[in-house]
Amino acid sequence: MSRSTAPAPIPAAQQPDGAAIRPFRIEVPDEALAELRRRIEATVWPERETVPDTSQGVPLATMQALARHWATDYDWRRVEARLNALPQFRTEIDGLDIHFLHVRSRHEDALPLVVNHGWPGSVIEQLKIIEPLVDPTAHGGSAADAFHVVIPSMPGYGFSGKPTGTGWGPERMARAWAQLMTRLGYDRYVAQGGDWGAFVVDQMGLQAPEGLLGIHTNMPAVVPADVDRVLVAGGPPPDGLADDERRACEQLLRTYGQVEYARYMAARPQTLYGIADSPVGLAAWLLDHNDADGQPAAAVAQALERETSDTGELTRDEVLDNITLYWLTTTGVSASRLYWEYRGGFFDAKGVQIPVAVSVFPGEQYEAPRSWTERAYPGLVHYDRLDRGGHFAAWEQPSLFVDQLRAGFRSLRGPQVPQPR
Numbered sequence: 001m002s003r004s005t006a007p008a009p010i011p012a013a014q015q016p017d018g019a020a021i022r023p024f025r026i027e028v029p030d031e032a033l034a035e036l037r038r039r040i041e042a043t044v045w046p047e048r049e050t051v052p053d054t055s056q057g058v059p060l061a062t063m064q065a066l067a068r069h070w071a072t073d074y075d076w077r078r079v080e081a082r083l084n085a086l087p088q089f090r091t092e093i094d095g096l097d098i099h100f101l102h103v104r105s106r107h108e109d110a111l112p113l114v115v116n117h118g119w120p121g122s123v124i125e126q127l128k129i130i131e132p133l134v135d136p137t138a139h140g141g142s143a144a145d146a147f148h149v150v151i152p153s154m155p156g157y158g159f160s161g162k163p164t165g166t167g168w169g170p171e172r173m174a175r176a177w178a179q180l181m182t183r184l185g186y187d188r189y190v191a192q193g194g195d196w197g198a199f200v201v202d203q204m205g206l207q208a209p210e211g212l213l214g215i216h217t218n219m220p221a222v223v224p225a226d227v228d229r230v231l232v233a234g235g236p237p238p239d240g241l242a243d244d245e246r247r248a249c250e251q252l253l254r255t256y257g258q259v260e261y262a263r264y265m266a267a268r269p270q271t272l273y274g275i276a277d278s279p280v281g282l283a284a285w286l287l288d289h290n291d292a293d294g295q296p297a298a299a300v301a302q303a304l305e306r307e308t309s310d311t312g313e314l315t316r317d318e319v320l321d322n323i324t325l326y327w328l329t330t331t332g333v334s335a336s337r338l339y340w341e342y343r344g345g346f347f348d349a350k351g352v353q354i355p356v357a358v359s360v361f362p363g364e365q366y367e368a369p370r371s372w373t374e375r376a377y378p379g380l381v382h383y384d385r386l387d388r389g390g391h392f393a394a395w396e397q398p399s400l401f402v403d404q405l406r407a408g409f410r411s412l413r414g415p416q417v418p419q420p421r
Contacts, residue, residue: 024088040071079321099159100152105134107146112186118195120286128398156334169341174203205352214355222376228348244369251366265339275332349376357382357408363390382408
């Protein structure tokens with residue numbers, strides 16, 4: 001049973017068109033939060049790692065300090081209230097309940113935008129970008145920069161339903177988000193994604209549903225096929241590459257050698273019973289990204305030492321907001337199955353032909369060279385390299401991220417973007 005109190009789906013017989021959109025509100029019982037604290041305090045700890053670095057995983061001292069704060073001072077109700085202050089809904093798509101945020105701008109010509117999160121993320125990752133996107137005049141932009149924002153929870157994540165059968169990979173999600181935008185009354189819109197969301201928007205670009213004007217990605221898939229084959233096999237970069245292309249190859253070789261967590265979820269997600277039973281086990285699993293920018297991911301590791309931020313950087317409680325959402329919805333295992341579902345390549349070019357905007361953040365798993373990006377996305381309308389930010393760009397650097405979306409989609413705006421029904 002889910003630890004959330006999400007409302008039961010309305011029976012299909014009460015949905016004449018099968019497309020009902022139902023208001024949603026989060027109301028976690030006090031008992032569930034008390035049980036979370038009890039389980040944290042009852043953690044059976046292993047001995048300390050035998051190395052002075054993070055090469056064996058998230059250090060014991062890091063986890064114990066986080067657990068102490070989580071059990072005593074952390075307040076879930078703060079982020080619950082923040083989510084409940086936003087318009088939230090659920091609707092059934094392709095047999096599964098999908099949870100989403102839908103925040104409309106007051107500006108008449110706002111451009112509809114669907115934003116895709118990834119793993120180990122949730123809609124919480126995007127909370128800091130919503131207001132600047134829907135109300136740009138209050139956040140350094142103009143009315144011409146306004147968006148209507150739709151942020152769905154991926155199947156098996158957050159307050160969306162958990163698939164009971166196979167097949168919910170990025171391709172199916174891409175079709176679902178196109179259906180969601182149509183259901184909301186948008187016949188012209190754009191899409192954005194990072195991490196798994198980048199896979200989804202690439203698939204949307206390949207499927208090119210009617211009304212999709214273009215996509216933005218902060219984890220572009222642009223590696224040429226011949227180069228990708230060599231790197232996946234662990235071989236050295238080919239000869240004749242430009243400096244930025246060789247650097248990207250070196251970053252990818254490091255990434256491919258440090259994705260044990262992804263390989264395990266791709267092979268045996270059901271075996272991860274411990275992350276459904278232990279809050280600390282779940283937290284450690286979600287923290288141990290072991291990506292090319294350090295273990296855990298640099299921004300997350302730094303956030304664990306940061307209590308507050310006046311400029312939007314990730315904080316310890318924001319990291320715990322996301323982890324706690326996974327715990328309360330019992331989605332550690334269901335979210336992991338996405339790795340099992342996907343059988344395609346990770347960073348190889350997919351053949352997207354529609355307009356694409358790309359933002360390259362220096363802390364990403366690799367920095368996509370412009371030369372590769374132009375070949376992978378012949379409809380490239382925006383390319384920019386940032387001087388800070390990483391894999392969780394919207395969470396880490398919300399102001400920069402918002403600026404990138406404004407600039408990336410500016411050329412795709414038209415004079416008549418319809419209002420939703």
